[in-house]
Amino acid sequence: MSTLTLRAKRRKQALRTAAFMSPWLIGFSVFFAYPLISTVYFSFMKYDGFGVPEFRGLENWNYVFNDYPMFWPALRNTLWLVLVMVTLRVAFGLGIGLLITKIKTGTGVFRTLFYLPYLAPPVAATLAFVFLLNPGTGPVNSVLGDLGLPTPGWFTDAAWSKPALTMLALWGVGDLMVIFMAALLDVPKEQYEAAELDGASAWHRFRFVTLPNISPIVMFAVVTGVIQTMQYYTQPLVAGKVASGIIGGSGQQFEPGYPDKSTLTLPQLVYNLGFQRFDYGSACVVALVLFALSMVFTAFLMRRRGGLIQAGD
Amino acid sequence: MPKMPRKAVLAAASIALLTTACTGQSDTGATDDPNASTTITFWHGWSAPAEVKAIQANIDRFEKAHPNIKVKVVGNINDDKLNQALRAGGSSGPDVVSSFTTSNVGKFCSSGAFADLKPFIEKSKLDLDKIIPKPMLEYTQFEGKRCAMPLLGDAYGLYYNKDAFKKAGIKAPPKTWSEFAEVAKKLTKSKGDSYEQLGFMPNYHGYETVVDHYMSQWNHTYFDKDGKSSIAEDPAFAEMFTYQKKLVDSLGGFQKLEKYRNTFGDEWGAKHPFQTGQVAMQLDGEWRLGMARDAGVKFDIGTAPMPVADDEADEYGKGFLSGTVMGIAPQSKKQNAAWELVKYMTTDTDAVVAFANAIHNVPSTFDALKSPGLKVDAGFKTFVDIALNPKSNTPPASINGSTYQTTLQDFGYQYESGKAKDLKAGLKKTADQIDRDIEQAK
Numbered sequence: 001m002s003t004l005t006l007r008a009k010r011r012k013q014a015l016r017t018a019a020f021m022s023p024w025l026i027g028f029s030v031f032f033a034y035p036l037i038s039t040v041y042f043s044f045m046k047y048d049g050f051g052v053p054e055f056r057g058l059e060n061w062n063y064v065f066n067d068y069p070m071f072w073p074a075l076r077n078t079l080w081l082v083l084v085m086v087t088l089r090v091a092f093g094l095g096i097g098l099l100i101t102k103i104k105t106g107t108g109v110f111r112t113l114f115y116l117p118y119l120a121p122p123v124a125a126t127l128a129f130v131f132l133l134n135p136g137t138g139p140v141n142s143v144l145g146d147l148g149l150p151t152p153g154w155f156t157d158a159a160w161s162k163p164a165l166t167m168l169a170l171w172g173v174g175d176l177m178v179i180f181m182a183a184l185l186d187v188p189k190e191q192y193e194a195a196e197l198d199g200a201s202a203w204h205r206f207r208f209v210t211l212p213n214i215s216p217i218v219m220f221a222v223v224t225g226v227i228q229t230m231q232y233y234t235q236p237l238v239a240g241k242v243a244s245g246i247i248g249g250s251g252q253q254f255e256p257g258y259p260d261k262s263t264l265t266l267p268q269l270v271y272n273l274g275f276q277r278f279d280y281g282s283a284c285v286v287a288l289v290l291f292a293l294s295m296v297f298t299a300f301l302m303r304r305r306g307g308l309i310q311a312g313d
Numbered sequence: 314m315p316k317m318p319r320k321a322v323l324a325a326a327s328i329a330l331l332t333t334a335c336t337g338q339s340d341t342g343a344t345d346d347p348n349a350s351t352t353i354t355f356w357h358g359w360s361a362p363a364e365v366k367a368i369q370a371n372i373d374r375f376e377k378a379h380p381n382i383k384v385k386v387v388g389n390i391n392d393d394k395l396n397q398a399l400r401a402g403g404s405s406g407p408d409v410v411s412s413f414t415t416s417n418v419g420k421f422c423s424s425g426a427f428a429d430l431k432p433f434i435e436k437s438k439l440d441l442d443k444i445i446p447k448p449m450l451e452y453t454q455f456e457g458k459r460c461a462m463p464l465l466g467d468a469y470g471l472y473y474n475k476d477a478f479k480k481a482g483i484k485a486p487p488k489t490w491s492e493f494a495e496v497a498k499k500l501t502k503s504k505g506d507s508y509e510q511l512g513f514m515p516n517y518h519g520y521e522t523v524v525d526h527y528m529s530q531w532n533h534t535y536f537d538k539d540g541k542s543s544i545a546e547d548p549a550f551a552e553m554f555t556y557q558k559k560l561v562d563s564l565g566g567f568q569k570l571e572k573y574r575n576t577f578g579d580e581w582g583a584k585h586p587f588q589t590g591q592v593a594m595q596l597d598g599e600w601r602l603g604m605a606r607d608a609g610v611k612f613d614i615g616t617a618p619m620p621v622a623d624d625e626a627d628e629y630g631k632g633f634l635s636g637t638v639m640g641i642a643p644q645s646k647k648q649n650a651a652w653e654l655v656k657y658m659t660t661d662t663d664a665v666v667a668f669a670n671a672i673h674n675v676p677s678t679f680d681a682l683k684s685p686g687l688k689v690d691a692g693f694k695t696f697v698d699i700a701l702n703p704k705s706n707t708p709p710a711s712i713n714g715s716t717y718q719t720t721l722q723d724f725g726y727q728y729e730s731g732k733a734k735d736l737k738a739g740l741k742k743t744a745d746q747i748d749r750d751i752e753q754a755k
Contacts (some may be wrong), residue, residue: 136576245580246516
């Protein structure tokens with residue numbers, strides 16, 4: 001009898017726990033587990049949105065890795081952007097944050113000036129950059145030409161398109177600047193005073209006081225930056241489309257990546273395969289590659305984070 | 314019989330749910346009464362105010378002729394939106410659909426995104442061969458399955474600046490590609506490392522100067538009888554790529570031309586390079602006439618068919634054709650009423666003529682092309698003639714839509730820029746890629 005009561009109590013307890021957890025469980029199942037399981041499932045299927053999915057084995061995987069000509073360029077571009085763009089954005093955001101926290105007057109004005117570009121809609125910002133960097137009519141190349149400097153092709157030159165996208169990303173660095181400013185203002189003043197008394201130079205104060213204190217924020221900026229860059233879609237697509245001159249008029253087809261596949265990113269492939277070619281299976285393969293890459297990068301960075309925190313502590 | 318564990322049952326149920334959750338509905342039985350009062354939804358891609366007004370006027374005429382059918386019109390729908398909506402299904406989806414992309418018809422027909430129109434055509438006793446020109450009939454079906462009807466057409470030809478021709482002492486538009494190269498060079502005036510006037514922008518990014526538009530002026534076959542890409546075997550492709558590359562080089566080279574191209578205005582705006590006088594000749598569709606006039610162009614505009622290969626001079630007069638296609642959504646529960654609208658807009662002579670006059674497109678029926686009501690001036694007549702020319706053509710429909718064209722176009726970019734040097738090997742590699750992509754889509 002007492003065993004039964006205990007069991008009933010445990011069941012009741014379990015139900016109560018489940019009831020409390022249910023909002024999270026539902027959210028997790030609907031927005032994470034279900035999409036992830038179905039992505040894995042569809043990566044082995046032929047499915048175009050109509051009819052019944054057909055099992056295809058590893059054909060979609062083989063197609064993406066060996067026969068889809070856009071996959072490797074897109075992967076290389078994505079890795080380039082992760083390494084270069086994220087690094088520069090974090091460094092630039094931190095640099096601007098440091099500068100603004102140091103200046104005595106006009107802090108509000110500069111903070112607003114540097115933050116405002118972040119609020120510009122990505123499409124409008126990209127269009128403006130394509131216009132400014134137009135090699136034929138853009139003011140940037142006019143100035144460079146007048147100064148006798150080389151005039152790059154920017155978004156029309158495969159060697160310059162990713163640097164141009166990086167410039168666009170640096171222009172909109174206001175989000176990181178604000179986060180870094182908050183972190184920098186949080187560093188205890190006494191630590192700087194103690195370091196100064198010990199004769200530490202500005203570099204040493206930054207290296208041994210500032211950086212350890214803000215390392216969790218740096219890590220946050222890097223991890224979110226990597227994930228955002230893995231999802232980088234709008235800016236390269238718009239830049240490629242507008243710079244190519246083919247904006248999709250009377251039924252024109254546009255293959256992303258202009259010029260010469262240099263602005264292709266993995267999310268563009270997911271859209272191209274999934275929602276233009278309706279090859280859901282191959283699109284799922286690319287999505288899983290993205291997922292795996294994000295996991296690897298995040299796991300690697302989180303491991304490194306332990307070291308940084310220790311240094312800070 | 315062994316009992317299935319609960320976890321396995323749940324897993325099986327989940328998989329069943331996954332497999333069925335996104336499978337679109339395909340209702341092919343049309344049971345609605347076309348004489349009953351009903352409202353159907355029509356999705357189209359036009360967005361310019363004048364075009365939207367023109368299509369509404371056409372719908373108004375239809376509603377007058379069919380007082381029991383009301384049409385809810387939704388504009389600015391491109392192929393991506395259309396395809397996604399048709400797959401999502403749902404009761405608020407369209408009944409009648411349209412697309413500007415003829416090269417996607419293969420995908421529409423093979424996937425079942427557009428309903429099969431054969432039963433409707435047979436029921437209405439329409440003999441399409443007697444109503445619609447052959448190229449337009451071709452680009453609205455795939456492997457014998459007719460899932461679309463042509464709703465006006467686009468014919469591509471040559472626009473030329475008559476004043477510039479006169480200044481350069483050129484008497485008539487070129488008829489062969491050799492003549493064309495000479496004329497383009499004659500019309501080109503360099504200015505430093507740029508141009509005062511360019512005879513013709515040959516680059517594949519030069520708006521309409523894409524690979525398949527060039528190819529229409531050579532006798533060519535994209536696929537062999539087994540459905541394999543024949544671009545590496547058919548000499549026409551190598552001839553076209555060689556010709557275009559020579560033209561690029563003779564007009565200043567790829568880099569110089571690309572730099573100049575970057576000074577061009579938008580293709581659909583008033584600053585189009587032909588309209589501003591930056592280029593003296595342009596390959597374009599019939600719509601350019603109206604656009605140029607609207608932009609207040611100061612010079613006289615001449616129109617002619619695009620040149621043809623030197624050894625195919627007898628085929629001068631042909632051109633590239635495409636157009637809007639119209640079909641019925643397979644999920645529609647009002648397919649008979651939907652067919653009434655499709656039939657009216659694509660085969661009723663008055664409707665086709667009025668719509669063609671309003672948006673300056675080429676009519677898509679024989680009767681409309683010959684109708685006295687069609688507003689045809691000398692410039693526009695060129696395009697009507699191209700549409701009627703039996704040698705006019707368009708790339709064949711494919712199961713993966715225009716993917717094979719973009720793959721070929723991609724090789725074109727490589728070749729014109731000099732990154733790809735071995736034409737034969739490049740075409741072979743491109744053909745293999747096309748075959749592999751098609752295999753993947755099957």
